[in-house]
Amino acid sequence: MFELLYTSVSPKGLSEPDLMTLLQAARCKNQGLDITGMLVYHDREFMQLLEGEESIVKNLYQRILTDNRHTSVELLYQGTIENRAFGEWSMAFKLLDEKAVNALIPGYEEFDRKISPINMIKASPNRGKRTFLSLRDSL
Numbered sequence: 001m002f003e004l005l006y007t008s009v010s011p012k013g014l015s016e017p018d019l020m021t022l023l024q025a026a027r028c029k030n031q032g033l034d035i036t037g038m039l040v041y042h043d044r045e046f047m048q049l050l051e052g053e054e055s056i057v058k059n060l061y062q063r064i065l066t067d068n069r070h071t072s073v074e075l076l077y078q079g080t081i082e083n084r085a086f087g088e089w090s091m092a093f094k095l096l097d098e099k100a101v102n103a104l105i106p107g108y109e110e111f112d113r114k115i116s117p118i119n120m121i122k123a124s125p126n127r128g129k130r131t132f133l134s135l136r137d138s139l
């Protein structure tokens, strides 16, 4: 089993209906590919964790890379895993609101908002996976 985490930016941002359309299609496709994971969105930024068979995850990532709904795709981590963390979700989803951001990054509201929460999560080693797990447990 293999996992891959990345972040990206949607320059114009996506509306909630656009996000739901993206998610519905992704869930449908992931079921057929035995891909599971989680997508997180906050103010034009994405974070996604994909898990499944290595070649399938890598192929899907290559397709996602070329999707024009986002840009600046940055690979955070990829590697083998013993077990899936999102076995029950073809693609869990979390729209990060202020409350969720403050729960994830204590004291965030007091920081200079030039650094987005996803950038802060990205900057700290290991925080990526831990963030997904804590968001999963809050679903």
Ligand SMILES: Cc1cc2nc3c(=O)[nH]c(=O)nc-3n(C[C@H](O)[C@H](O)[C@H](O)COP(=O)(O)O)c2cc1C
Pocket (backbone or CB within 6 Å): 008, 022, 025, 026, 027, 029, 030, 039, 046, 048, 060, 063, 064, 065, 066, 067, 069, 070, 091
């Ligand atoms: C942020 C983001 C996350 C995505 N996640 C998935 C996903 O988990 N599974 C998936 O099949 N497509 C996902 N997509 C859509 C793919 O980029 C692509 O449009 C879709 O797989 C259809 O590809 P195809 O036209 O080559 O069949 C995502 C797109 C974006 C922008």
